[in-house]
Amino acid sequence: MFHCFTNRKSEVLRDFLGKKYNESSLDHFLMETLIKSFRSKNGHLDLFVRFLHGLCLESNQRLLGGLLGQTENSPETIQRVINNLKNKKKFKISPDRSINIFHCLMEINDLSVHQEIQEFLKSENRSKKQLTMIQCSALAFMLQMSEEVLDELDLEKYNTTDQGRQRLIPAVRNCRKARLGRRGLSDTGLDYLAAALKSNPSYPTEVDLSGTYSNLKGSGVKQLFDFLENPRCKLETLRLERCDLSEISCDYLEAVLKLNPSYPREVDLSNHKLQDSGVKQLCLLLENPQHQIETLRLKRCDLSEISCDYLAAALKSNPSHLRELDLSSDSGYSTNNNKLKDSGVKHLCGFLESPGCKLETLRLRSCGLSKISCDYLAAALKSNPSHLRELILWGNKLKDPDVKQLSDLQQSPDYRLETLVWR
Template sequence: MKTDWKESSVDGFLERIIYKSLQSKNGHLDLFVRFLHGLCLESNQRLLVGLLGQTEISPETIQRVINNLKKMNSDEISPDRSINIFHCLMEMNHLSVHQEIQEFLKSENRSDKKLSEIQCSALAFMLQMSEEVLDELDLQKYNTSERGRQRLIPAVRNCRKARLMDCGLSEISCDYLAAALKSNPSHLRELDLKRNNLEDPDVKQLSDLQQSPDYRLETLRSVE
C-alpha cells in the first residue's frame, strides 16, 4: 500500500481503494475509505501536518477525486455498497448531490428530473433513513437508468409496498432485495416483481426467506 501511494497520484490511489471497498460484501472498509477522503480537506491536512509531514493536495486534485466518485460505474457493485460513494462525497464537503436530492424531494414534477446513478444512491440513503415510512415505492416513477433503479433498491426497507415491475431486475438484483428484506427493521409487506423476465432460480432467495423468521412479506408477486 505504501508503494502504491508513492507511485500514484492521490486521486488514482483513492479511486483504487474505494473500488476495493465496494467489492466487499460486508462493508468492513467503508469507514476507512470515508476517512481517507476526508483527509483531502484543507482543514484536516493542517491538523495532520505534524503526523504526515508537509502535505498539500491541490484544488484540481480534489476536483478529480470528486469527479471520479460521481462517475463511478456500479456494475457488480451492490446498491448498499454504492451508497458509500455518496458518503465519501459528504466527507469531502461536496454537498451538491445532497442538496439536489433535497430539492428533488420537494419538487412536484419529479418525473421531469433525470437522476444520475450517484443521485439515486443519495436518494436511496435519504429515503431509508427517513423517519416517515413510505406507503409505496414505485421505481418506474423515477427518471433514471436501469443501474440507477438498482441503486434505489435499499429504499425498499422503509416502505410498505414496492412495485418493481419492468425494472430490468436480474438474479443479482434479487440478491440485493433478499439482503434488504433480512435487514432490521424492514417495513416491506408487499413486493411486486412482475414483468422482469425472472426465472424461478432468480427469486429463489426470496422464496427461501419464507422459511426464515426474518421474512415479513405478506404478498410476493414474481410471475404474471
C-alpha cells in the same frame, strides 16, 4: 479510528502518509483504494476509504498536525477526486456498497449530490428529473435512513437507467409497498432485493414484482422469498404476475411459506404456466389450517378442471380464510388460458356449499362455461346463501336464460350476491 486498522489498512495509510503526492497522483491513489474496497466481499475497507478521502480536507490535515508532512492539495486536485467519484459508472458492486461513493463525497465536503436529492424530494415533478447513478445511491440512502416510512417505492416512477433503478433497491428497507417488476430485475438485482428484504423483514408489507420482464425462475423465487421464513416477516401482499414462474416455483414457495403460515394474506400468481401440478403444490398450503391466505389469483395459469378438484378439496379442509378466488382467463389470448369448463365449476361448488365457506368474490371470466355451470352455482348459493357477494362470469358467451337462476338470487333479499357480471 487508528485503533481499528488492520495490517492491510496500515500499509495503505503508510503509503498515504509517507509520500508527498503531486496533483496527478492523489486522485489516482484514492480511486485505486476505492476500487480495492469494492473488491472486498464484506465491505471491511469501506469506512477506511471514507477516512482517506476525508484526509484531503485542510481542516482534517490540521487536526493530524505533522503526521501528514507537507501536503498541498489544490482545489483542482479535489475537483478531480469529486469528478472521479461522480462519473464512475462501471463499478460492479451492490447497491448498498455503491452508497459508499456518496459517503466519500460527503467526507470531501462535497454536498452537491445531497442538496440535489433534497431538492428532488421537494419537487412536484419528480418524473421530469433524470437521476444519475450517484444520485440514485444518495436517494436510496436518504430514503432508508428517513424517520418517516415511505408509503410506496415504485421504481418505474424514477427517471433513470436500469442500473440507476437497481441502486434504489436499498430503500426497500423503509417502505410499505415495493413495486419493482415492470422493468424487470436482473439475477444480481434479485440478489440485492433478497438481501434488503432479509435485513428488515418487517417492511415492506406489499411486494409487487409483476411484469413481463421479471425473470423469476425457480431458483430466483427460492432465493428471493427465503425472507418469508422469518417470523418477523409481515408481508401482507405478494404479487408475481407475469414473472415466468413454473410449477417448480410453487414447490419453493410452498416450502418457505410453511415456516411462517400467517403471511402473506394475498397471493397473485397470474399469467404463468403453473398447470394442474403447480396448483396441487399450492393446495398443500391452502389445506393447512395455520395458513390464512385470503386472496388467491390464478388467472391464465393453464389450468383444467383437475385444478378445481384440488382447490375444492383443499378449501373444504380449511374453508374459513379465503375471501377472493380468481381463476379467470382472457378471451384476447390463446396461451395459458384456464379451461375449467362445467366439470371444473362443479368441483368448486362443492366448496361453495361447505358451511365453513366464507368466499365473497369468485371470478371465472372466459373459462369455457355454459348454462350448466350457472345451475351448479345457483344450487351452491341456495345451500349456503350468506357469503358470496361478487360473481364474475363475463366472457363465457352466456345468454339471459342461462343466468336466470343467478339473476333471481341477486334480486332476492335472502342472498348477499350484490354483483353479477356475465356480459
